[in-house]
Amino acid sequence: MAVFWSNFIYLxxxxxxxxxxxxxxxxxxxxxxxxxxxxxxxxxEGKIGIFIHWGVFSVPSYGSEWFWYxxxxxxxxxxxxxxxxxxxKPDFTYADFAKEFSVQEGLFNPDHWxxxxxxxGARYIVQVTxxxxxxxxxxxxxxxxxxxxxxGPKRDLVGEVSAAIHKYPNLRYGIYHSLxxxxxxxxxxxxxxxxxxxxxxxxxxxPELYELVNTYKPDIVWSxxxxxxxxxxxxxxxxxxxYNESPVKDTVVTNDRxxxxxxxxxxxxxxxxxxxxxxxxxxxxxxxAMKLDGKSWGFRRDTKLEDVISIEKLLQNIAQTISCNGxxxxxxxxxxxxxxxxxxxxxxxxxxxxxxxxxxxxxxxxPWTFQxxxxxxxxxxxxxxxxxxxxxxxxxxxxxNLTLGAPQATEQTMISxxxxxxxxxxxxxxxxxxxxxxxxxxxxxxxxQWMWVLKITNPAN
Numbered sequence: 057m058a059v060f061w062s063n064f065i066y067l068x069x070x071x072x073x074x075x076x077x078x079x080x081x082x083x084x085x086x087x088x089x090x091x092x093x094x095x096x097x098x099x100x101e102g103k104i105g106i107f108i109h110w111g112v113f114s115v116p117s118y119g120s121e122w123f124w125y126x127x128x129x130x131x132x133x134x135x136x137x138x139x140x141x142x143x144x145k146p147d148f149t150y151a152d153f154a155k156e157f158s159v160q161e162g163l164f165n166p167d168h169w170x171x172x173x174x175x176x177g178a179r180y181i182v183q184v185t186x187x188x189x190x191x192x193x194x195x196x197x198x199x200x201x202x203x204x205x206x207x208g209p210k211r212d213l214v215g216e217v218s219a220a221i222h223k224y225p226n227l228r229y230g231i232y233h234s235l236x237x238x239x240x241x242x243x244x245x246x247x248x249x250x251x252x253x254x255x256x257x258x259x260x261x262x263p264e265l266y267e268l269v270n271t272y273k274p275d276i277v278w279s280x281x282x283x284x285x286x287x288x289x290x291x292x293x294x295x296x297x298x299y300n301e302s303p304v305k306d307t308v309v310t311n312d313r314x315x316x317x318x319x320x321x322x323x324x325x326x327x328x329x330x331x332x333x334x335x336x337x338x339x340x341x342x343x344x345a346m347k348l349d350g351k352s353w354g355f356r357r358d359t360k361l362e363d364v365i366s367i368e369k370l371l372q373n374i375a376q377t378i379s380c381n382g383x384x385x386x387x388x389x390x391x392x393x394x395x396x397x398x399x400x401x402x403x404x405x406x407x408x409x410x411x412x413x414x415x416x417x418x419x420x421x422x423p424w425t426f427q428x429x430x431x432x433x434x435x436x437x438x439x440x441x442x443x444x445x446x447x448x449x450x451x452x453x454x455x456x457n458l459t460l461g462a463p464q465a466t467e468q469t470m471i472s473x474x475x476x477x478x479x480x481x482x483x484x485x486x487x488x489x490x491x492x493x494x495x496x497x498x499x500x501x502x503x504x505q506w507m508w509v510l511k512i513t514n515p516a517n
Contacts, residue, residue, distance in 0.1 A: 082300055083296050083300055085292040086292055087286075090292055090295050090296065090299070095309055095324060095341055098307070099309045100341060101179075101419055103378050103383050104180075105180040105181065106173050106176065106385070106386055106404070108183045108217070109354045110183070111157075111187050111189060111191050112124075112150070112189055113187065113354045114355050114391060115392045118136070118357060121352060121389070124189050127140055127150070128150070154207045155208060156208075157392055163395050164393060164395070167223070169390075170223060173221070173224075173227060175405055175408045176405065176408040177407055177408040177410075180228040180229070181217075181230060182230040182231065182232050185233055186199075186232075186264065189237070190237035190238070190239070192204065194215060194268070194271070198264050199264070215272065218272050218274070228275040230278055230309075233279060234279075235261050235280070235283075237281075242256035242259060246288070251288040254288060257288065265294060269308075270302070270303065273303050274304065275304060277298065277311075279291075279313045282315050284315060284316065285317060286314050286322070287315070288315065289314060311343065312326045325340070325342055328342065330345055331346045331347075332345070332382075335376060335427075336380060337427055340381075346387065348364055348370075348386065349363055350365060353389055354389040355390060355391050355392075355397070356389075365403070367403055367407070370403060371410055374407075375438075379428065380427055386407075388404070413474055414504065414507075414508075414509045417440070421440055423438065423439070429460055432459055432460060432461065435450055435451070444513060445514075446512045448463070448509065448510040451507055459485060459490075459491050460492065461485075463489070463490055464488045465490050468513075468514040471490075471511065473503065474508075476497070480495065481493035490512075
């Protein structure tokens with residue numbers, strides 16, 4: 057009997073300690089607690105993601121994904137209004153575009169999308185599941201007759217894309233979801249009430265978010281459209297559930313767009329604004345959400361070649377972003393039929409070929425003591441502590457020897473060019489700095505065609 061009571065008491069103590077440990081990991085519905093949650097390691101190590109802007113706005117594919125608002129919002133764009141007058145009947149509505157969101161068989165192939173994204177070297181995908189127009193790309197119970205199953209494609213686009221992405225072990229799937237909707241009567245009513253009522257939040261926004269997370273189990277919840285205070289959106293309560301109880305509580309990451317006051321201050325990683333690339337080291341993890349088409353996140357039929365970012369500039373954006381403690385989210389806008397234009401596919405595959413040579417300096421890297429060089433411009437740095445190496449990203453190939461003012465050499469220091477089989481010679485430049493003896497390599501034998509990376513092993517700093 058004594059043994060029984062001893063074991064019983066031990067069990068109670070163990071259960072009590074376990075409960076206390078579990079309670080200590082619970083996140084409370086306030087920003088101090090939410091912000092204390094560490095980012096899952098996979099996100100920081102992955103560095104590069106792909107954004108997919110695809111919805112009813114892909115049908116007119118003119119101007120931008122804000123087409124509806126620019127047509128019928130409070131301050132219409134004359135160019136968009138004129139476009140509609142010239143091409144559509146007077147009684148045509150934006151809802152009529154949904155019927156043309158065809159996603160045609162033989163053209164839309166989610167497995168082909170996933171193959172392109174995997175070949176790009178990206179480590180995660182964020183799909184726009186609902187933009188500010190309110191159309192849901194999954195068969196939501198909370199968006200009757202304004203979702204991809206009821207009208208248009210007549211299929212679950214979120215389900216199909218996420219399933220294709222999950223076939224690749226290197227890729228993680230995430231969802232973008234707009235909190236507000238331009239013309240939703242419930243939202244407009246709450247707005248007129250100075251956000252003192254929350255009918256739209258509890259009838260529409262939050263049910264959709266719970267539905268998305270429970271159904272598709274995304275590793276990223278990328279919120280947007282945070283017009284209104286965060287307490288109106290009930291953001292901290294949703295995030296506490298997401299981090300404590302959801303099916304992805306241990307792996308999910310979130311951004312900062314959970315209310316006007318949360319932007320650039322609270323949440324998971326910070327986005328602050330579109331194309332956020334501060335150029336200096338940031339204490340908190342940030343994400344540079346940028347687009348391949350400089351004028352639109354969605355597909356545009358009137359895109360010109362000069363509107364599309366060059367591969368050189370894209371790679372430079374990557375180097376600058378990760379040097380400063382950021383990830384980069386690179387947007388592509390598919391057509392209404394479900395195809396990715398060849399120019400965007402080319403950019404993604406070019407990026408993948410470059411990462412195939414230089415990925416060592418990108419994945420799992422950390423910011424170094426210096427972000428860019430103190431002497432030679434257009435040289436940016438990362439480091440890999442596990443490999444005892446610093447990496448210098450060269451935007452242009454030097455015509456002669458290369459002087460670097462930031463690194464300091466030791467007797468154990470070695471310098472190499474990623475993808476090149478021979479070590480590079482160098483000499484010290486005073487108390488700090490080195491001169492790299494760059495070889496005269498024919499362009500046809502260069503390890504890559506754009507932005508070369510030097511590996512500096514065992515530097516003093």
